[in-house]
Amino acid sequence: MKDGIVLHPEHGLNPSIELCIVCGEEMGIALLGNNIKGQAPHHICTGEICDNCKKIIDDGGCFIIEVEDGSDQKNPYRTGRYCAIKKEAAKKILGQEHSIVYMEKSAYSQIIPQK
Numbered sequence: 001m002k003d004g005i006v007l008h009p010e011h012g013l014n015p016s017i018e019l020c021i022v023c024g025e026e027m028g029i030a031l032l033g034n035n036i037k038g039q040a041p042h043h044i045c046t047g048e049i050c051d052n053c054k055k056i057i058d059d060g061g062c063f064i065i066e067v068e069d070g071s072d073q074k075n076p077y078r079t080g081r082y083c084a085i086k087k088e089a090a091k092k093i094l095g096q097e098h099s100i101v102y103m104e105k106s107a108y109s110q111i112i113p114q115k
């Protein structure tokens, strides 16, 4: 069984709760088995999007997710703030049409001021 789950010698199925990449909503359980070293993190983000966020994207929305300044592009550190705007607006403001955009805190705060 080539694509099956290889049990982790110590942590077995090694379950982890899968989170929506946009809002952080819990979506389900990912079984990581022996795919990672050690114990699975309690929460992981696999790039999946929950139904609510998917609906907003399907309706022509674009998510802007705030990350810390100087974050690693591949694994940005999210602050927990995000917003959704219309794709047309994203095109005007950001000059692109991706459905999910990471924006550094310094730039994000200029669009949406901190309370």
Ligand SMILES: [Zn+2]
Pocket: 020, 021, 022, 023, 024, 025, 049, 050, 051, 052, 053, 054
């Ligand atoms: Zn979501």
